[in-house]
Amino acid sequence: MESVGRLFVAVPLTDEVRGALAAHVMEATDDRPLPGKPVAPPNWHVTLRFLGPTDGVAYDRFLAALADAELGGPFSVTFGGLGAFPRPARATVLWLAIEHGADRLERLAALSEEAAQRAGFPPEDRPFHPHLTLSRIRPHQDLRPLIEQVAVFQARLPVDRLVAYRSHLGRGGATYEELENFPLGE
Numbered sequence: 001m002e003s004v005g006r007l008f009v010a011v012p013l014t015d016e017v018r019g020a021l022a023a024h025v026m027e028a029t030d031d032r033p034l035p036g037k038p039v040a041p042p043n044w045h046v047t048l049r050f051l052g053p054t055d056g057v058a059y060d061r062f063l064a065a066l067a068d069a070e071l072g073g074p075f076s077v078t079f080g081g082l083g084a085f086p087r088p089a090r091a092t093v094l095w096l097a098i099e100h101g102a103d104r105l106e107r108l109a110a111l112s113e114e115a116a117q118r119a120g121f122p123p124e125d126r127p128f129h130p131h132l133t134l135s136r137i138r139p140h141q142d143l144r145p146l147i148e149q150v151a152v153f154q155a156r157l158p159v160d161r162l163v164a165y166r167s168h169l170g171r172g173g174a175t176y177e178e179l180e181n182f183p184l185g186e
């Protein structure tokens with residue numbers, strides 16, 4: 001079966017929010033790189049559903065199912081401070097929290113999950129926690145001081161579309177290619 005690639009569905013950032021967040025992170029860290037392997041700003045996004053390696057038939061079914069879903073109209077989210085999975089004292093993923101609008105993201109994640117299952121993907125077994133990954137850390141580190149030091153990121157992100165991305169794994173880290181847009185409110 002022909003493979004489309006390693007796919008996921010996410011909410012993209014606007015260029016304005018991307019630039020403001022890059023400046024916020026640089027200021028908060030005194031221009032030092034984040035610990036671990038930072039995600040480059042052009043790759044920042046809020047994942048709703050990771051599909052993984054996907055063939056053409058499953059992808060077409062997923063697109064049809066998501067196009068059928070009642071995604072609702074545009075909205076906006078605001079951000080919080082930093083946090084970490086599984087917890088700040090043993091951080092392996094450093095992320096930016098979502099404050100207002102997290103409920104709408106949860107709804108969109110649930111609809112993406114439904115579409116994935118209708119397309120034949122196995123159910124996601126991890127609970128959905130809306131977040132924006134800033135860095136991946138191996139082995140884990142105690143990031144409590146950093147997390148406490150960084151202020152809330154004051155910005156409002158308009159959410160008016162979902163995007164299906166293809167992930168290209170390369171030597172310099174992954175890059176993400178937009179494959180499909182799902183506008184909200186159409």
Ligand code: 2AM
Pocket residue numbers: 008047049050093132133167
């Ligand atoms: P993360 O940011 O929390 O790591 C592309 O890899 C996107 O899909 C990332 O944002 C990543 O989430 C998310 N994702 C979710 N589950 C994944 C998995 N099992 N493997 C890789 N990425 C995953």
